[in-house]
Amino acid sequence: MSHTKKIAACFYSLGWRASLALSLMVALLIGSGWYSYAQINALTQATEKHASEHLPSLELLNATQLSITRLANLSGNIANSSAPAEVRVLLAEVRSEIINIRRYLNTLEKNPEIEALNKVVDLLEPNIEQIGVYKATLAQLQHDYDKQYLSVVDAVIQYLMSADADNKLVAVNLVRQLAALNEAERQFEVAQVRREIQASIQELKLQQSDLYDATHAAILADGGLFENRHNFDQLQADIMRLDTQNRILLGNVVDYGKRVYSSMEQSVMAQATSLRENSESVSQSFFWVASIQVLLGILLFVYFRYRVFARLSALRHLVSEDGMIDADELGYFDKRNEIGQLVHQLDSYLKTIRSQQQQIANVSVQLENIIRQSQMRVAVLAEDNVLFCSESLAAVFPEHPLNTIYDFPEKVVAALQDPPTSTEPELILSAFYDAHHQRWYDVSCSQVMWSDQAASLISFADVTERVRVTTEFKRTLSAVENEAFLDPLTGLYNRKMLDKRERQVNSKKIAQNGFAVLLFDVDFFKDYNDHYGHLRGDEALKMVAEVLRRNCPEHADAIRYGGEEFVLLINSRDRATLTELANLVLDEVFALEQQHPTSAYGYLSLSCGIAISEPGVESLLACFDRADQCLYQAKNNGRNCVVVA
Numbered sequence: 001m002s003h004t005k006k007i008a009a010c011f012y013s014l015g016w017r018a019s020l021a022l023s024l025m026v027a028l029l030i031g032s033g034w035y036s037y038a039q040i041n042a043l044t045q046a047t048e049k050h051a052s053e054h055l056p057s058l059e060l061l062n063a064t065q066l067s068i069t070r071l072a073n074l075s076g077n078i079a080n081s082s083a084p085a086e087v088r089v090l091l092a093e094v095r096s097e098i099i100n101i102r103r104y105l106n107t108l109e110k111n112p113e114i115e116a117l118n119k120v121v122d123l124l125e126p127n128i129e130q131i132g133v134y135k136a137t138l139a140q141l142q143h144d145y146d147k148q149y150l151s152v153v154d155a156v157i158q159y160l161m162s163a164d165a166d167n168k169l170v171a172v173n174l175v176r177q178l179a180a181l182n183e184a185e186r187q188f189e190v191a192q193v194r195r196e197i198q199a200s201i202q203e204l205k206l207q208q209s210d211l212y213d214a215t216h217a218a219i220l221a222d223g224g225l226f227e228n229r230h231n232f233d234q235l236q237a238d239i240m241r242l243d244t245q246n247r248i249l250l251g252n253v254v255d256y257g258k259r260v261y262s263s264m265e266q267s268v269m270a271q272a273t274s275l276r277e278n279s280e281s282v283s284q285s286f287f288w289v290a291s292i293q294v295l296l297g298i299l300l301f302v303y304f305r306y307r308v309f310a311r312l313s314a315l316r317h318l319v320s321e322d323g324m325i326d327a328d329e330l331g332y333f334d335k336r337n338e339i340g341q342l343v344h345q346l347d348s349y350l351k352t353i354r355s356q357q358q359q360i361a362n363v364s365v366q367l368e369n370i371i372r373q374s375q376m377r378v379a380v381l382a383e384d385n386v387l388f389c390s391e392s393l394a395a396v397f398p399e400h401p402l403n404t405i406y407d408f409p410e411k412v413v414a415a416l417q418d419p420p421t422s423t424e425p426e427l428i429l430s431a432f433y434d435a436h437h438q439r440w441y442d443v444s445c446s447q448v449m450w451s452d453q454a455a456s457l458i459s460f461a462d463v464t465e466r467v468r469v470t471t472e473f474k475r476t477l478s479a480v481e482n483e484a485f486l487d488p489l490t491g492l493y494n495r496k497m498l499d500k501r502e503r504q505v506n507s508k509k510i511a512q513n514g515f516a517v518l519l520f521d522v523d524f525f526k527d528y529n530d531h532y533g534h535l536r537g538d539e540a541l542k543m544v545a546e547v548l549r550r551n552c553p554e555h556a557d558a559i560r561y562g563g564e565e566f567v568l569l570i571n572s573r574d575r576a577t578l579t580e581l582a583n584l585v586l587d588e589v590f591a592l593e594q595q596h597p598t599s600a601y602g603y604l605s606l607s608c609g610i611a612i613s614e615p616g617v618e619s620l621l622a623c624f625d626r627a628d629q630c631l632y633q634a635k636n637n638g639r640n641c642v643v644v645a
């Protein structure tokens with residue numbers, strides 16, 4: 001999916017209001033960003049333009065100012081210099097500075113001040129040049145003046161050296177006056193000294209005509225010292241005048257420069273004000289844009305809070321355990337977007353599930369009622385508590401309200417201590433007897449869920465009839481079995497019992513402690529029968545059987561093995577006890593004093609052979625054989641006696 005499609009899908013999923021608000025936010029951000037960029041760009045360009053326009057001008061103006069200052073200094077230096085060579089050098093510098101100034105002024109933007117500056121420079125340049133010329137002339141004049149001065153002074157000194165002492169005073173005064181003239185700088189000083197010198201020369205005219213002639217011509221004549229001094233002073237004054245003029249012009253230059261500076265400063269200040277106002281305008285724009293964005297943000301937050309968060313809340317309700325999404329909440333979700341579709345689907349599923357849960361709950365209640373009122377004896381247990389108990393089961397135990405498992409009889413409680421974990425019913429107590437009702441129950445248990453809780457379901461199945469039938473059957477079976485094992489004549493066990501015991505011995509069902517076979521036989525019974533007949537013989541056999549039954553120990557079998565042979569099968573290996581028992585039987589039979597005319601003893605008597613088994617190794621038959629051999633020996637020994645193997 002392309003980015004455009006993804007963004008479109010995202011906006012569509014958010015809903016048209018949120019999408020519109022977001023779009024507005026984005027548009028506002030882009031717009032404000034663009035506006036800010038444009039404003040800043042315009043400011044930057046304006047600043048750069050202004051700087052490019054004015055900064056070079058300022059620099060040039062500054063350079064011009066410096067050049068003019070240098071020019072003023074040079075002018076002063078020229079005016080004050082007395083060395084022609086130095087004047088020439090200074091003039092060269094002046095020309096160079098003037099060239100620079102003109103170049104600067106030509107570069108600067110034309111305005112009245114610049115024009116005025118140009119005019120000043122136009123005036124300044126010839127003035128300085130004139131000063132240079134005057135300076136050269138002044139140097140020449142100085143030279144001539146000095147030459148004349150020395151010549152005059154020399155002449156006066158020559159005169160002094162040759163003249164008389166009386167005539168020297170005027171000459172000396174003249175020398176002094178000449179020196180004063182040389183030192184005088186101011187006009188009135190020069191004029192004073194000149195008058196004094198003229199007076200001295202007039203005095204010389206009378207006294208020293210030679211010196212008068214020489215000094216008069218050298219000092220007062222045309223081209224003399226006075227004229228030269230006058231010319232020199234005049235030229236000096238011109239130079240001063242020009243220098244003053246130059247200084248005034250340079251002062252004007254400074255004023256013009258100040259004005260230019262001032263105009264530029266005003267321009268710069270105006271630009272700075274414009275910049276500040278523009279920046280304030282941009283700041284205000286920023287403030288309003290930021291305010292609108294904050295407002296929109298708050299609106300969006302409120303919108304999300306009450307719309308989007310409400311959806312999330314509705315979603316939480318939807319997925320919560322017992323939450324229900326109501327119609328209003330469902331209205332937040334537009335079916336046209338994916339989340340909306342999902343929520344509506346979930347709502348549909350939830351409603352279906354709730355409907356089914358309700359149905360199940362109804363069925364569950366109905367089922368519970370049915371179970372409660374039916375003959376099913378069931379109870380539901382969780383932990384030690386009884387969650388449910390059918391009325392039929394409660395009726396089984398009317399003595400207790402069945403609230404906990406400990407309200408059940410002990411046997412049931414014991415069986416429930418370790419309940420099965422299977423969901424299939426498992427018999428935990430077979431044929432439990434309810435003495436109160438004299439009923440029998442099979443108790444089963446299985447694991448079930450009861451109201452979303454793991455529980456044990458126990459059921460009591462009434463098996464009274466089954467137990468009765470089984471007991472009856474067992475009793476009947478026992479009777480039949482007994483009948484089969486009983487001798488009908490004597491009521492003792494018959495030979496089948498011996499066979500049974502033989503099997504039990506072989507299958508080790510009889511204790512391996514050993515046993516004994518006591519084999520009894522009626523002596524001369526054929527004769528007895530022959531003498532008294534079989535009926536009396538049967539009676540005699542019954543009496544012998546009674547003696548055996550009476551003396552048969554507990555857990556021993558009294559068996560009529562066949563005919564007139566009897567067996568006592570005893571779980572004992574005590575030889576003495578066994579012998580004593582056998583003799584007791586023999587004595588009691590003999591004590592019956594049943595007449596037996598053909599017997600050597602006169603009465604009915606028995607012979608007995610006893611065999612004691614080897615424990616764990618001998619079969620019953622083998623032991624019986626040995627008892628039979630002993631019986632044979634007892635017969636041979638004269639009968640009515642006991643022989644023990």
Ligand SMILES: Nc1nc2c(ncn2[C@@H]2O[C@H](COP(=O)(O)OP(=O)(O)OP(=O)(O)O)[C@@H](O)[C@H]2O)c(=O)[nH]1
Binds near residue numbers: 521526533534535537
């Ligand atoms: N009345 C009666 N006689 C029986 C019964 N069964 C066996 N007899 C008899 O018992 C007699 C057994 O005789 P014999 O085996 O010769 O032994 P005996 O005569 O007792 O001689 P000894 O054993 O050597 O002393 C037989 O005559 C049988 O007929 C019975 O159920 N009733």
